[in-house]
Amino acid sequence: MATRPFPPLLRLRSSLLPSTPLLALLSLSSLRCRTTKRRLASLHFLPSPPRTVRSLATVTAPPVVVAEDDKYGRKQVISVTPQLYGYILSNVREPPILRELREETATMPGSQMQGYSSLAIALVLPESGRLVACERDVKCLEIAKKYYERAGVSHKVDIKHGLAVESLRSLIQNGESCSFDFAFVDAEKRMYSEYFELLLQLVRIGGLIVIDNVLWHGKVADPQVNDSKTISLRNFNRKILEDKRISTSMVPIGDGMTICQKRADI
Numbered sequence: 500m501a502t503r504p505f506p507p508l509l510r511l512r513s514s515l516l517p518s519t520p521l522l523a524l525l526s527l528s529s530l531r532c533r534t535t536k537r538r539l540a541s542l543h544f545l546p547s548p549p550r551t552v553r554s555l556a557t558v559t560a561p562p563v564v565v566a567e568d569d570k571y572g573r574k575q576v577i578s579v580t581p582q583l584y585g586y587i588l589s590n591v592r593e594p595p596i597l598r599e600l601r602e603e604t605a606t607m608p609g610s611q612m613q614g615y616s617s618l619a620i621a622l623v624l625p626e627s628g629r630l631v632a633c634e635r636d637v638k639c640l641e642i643a644k645k646y647y648e649r650a651g652v653s654h655k656v657d658i659k660h661g662l663a664v665e666s667l668r669s670l671i672q673n674g675e676s677c678s679f680d681f682a683f684v685d686a687e688k689r690m691y692s693e694y695f696e697l698l699l700q701l702v703r704i705g706g707l708i709v710i711d712n713v714l715w716h717g718k719v720a721d722p723q724v725n726d727s728k729t730i731s732l733r734n735f736n737r738k739i740l741e742d743k744r745i746s747t748s749m750v751p752i753g754d755g756m757t758i759c760q761k762r763a764d765i
């Protein structure tokens with residue numbers, strides 16, 4: 500998950516979702532929603548705090564960096580300091596159940612916020628909406644299930660326990676291609692390209708695929724960093740850039756997020 504906050508509310512208006520339903524696939528991550536009534540989705544994606552928050556909570560680094568190179572026109576870039584992160588947390592409409600999940604998982608080893616994205620989406624789905632959530636880790640699922648139940652949204656969530664690629668392939672084999680409105684990806688970074696190809700089959704024309712962590716803490720831009728995840732993400736970003744089957748925008752919020760819309764002419 501990203502290590503810096505996104506703007507707290509990503510609002511996808513119906514104009515972005517031209518026809519039918521709304522669905523998603525994410526990692527707790529894969530969701531699908533079918534509704535013929537509401538075509539508006541409001542999704543909260545509030546990721547983990549910056550890694551420095553817990554250890555350097557009182558340090559206040561300047562939040563703005565100004566590029567020195569003239570070719571960038573002294574562009575100012577904001578970075579989320581612990582102080583700014585605290586400010587954001589106190590100025591977003593984060594439902595109490597999501598805050599509880601975030602706080603409970605903040606101190607856990609490994610990935611934090613298990614189920615946060617899927618719970619955020621399930622909370623705003625209409626009763627007729629459905630979410631497919633893919634996760635391989637039982638412990639993560641236990642946390643997520645607990646919160647789905649507490650939030651009263653379990654009936655909207657179809658959990659697929661296993662490798663996300665296998666779950667996505669099963670959905671295709673079950674004839675569910677072109678039936679999803681929205682997919683959110685935040686699982687194994689080296690598999691992003693495979694997830695994307697499968698999701699492109701599963702979402703309808705006009706549907707959205709949102710991919711998290713595409714800037715990978717800035718490592719994708721650092722030629723000195725060449726570990727397998729960074730290389731995969733670099734290759735993935737290049738592939739998306741050149742892919743004519745989608746409209747796409749890479750948004751520098753959180754850890755970098757790419758938003759793709761499936762085009763009609765593929």
Ligand SMILES: C[S@@+](CC[C@H](N)C(=O)[O-])C[C@H]1O[C@@H](n2cnc3c(N)ncnc32)[C@H](O)[C@@H]1O
Pocket residue numbers: 500501525526527528610611612613614615616617633634635636639661662663664685686687690
């Ligand atoms: C960064 S966390 C995602 C958190 C998610 N956005 C949320 O809010 O719940 C990454 C998750 O992906 C899961 N994961 C990683 N690789 C996977 C795979 N190949 N198949 C299914 N889940 C996977 C991990 O177990 C972990 O829970």
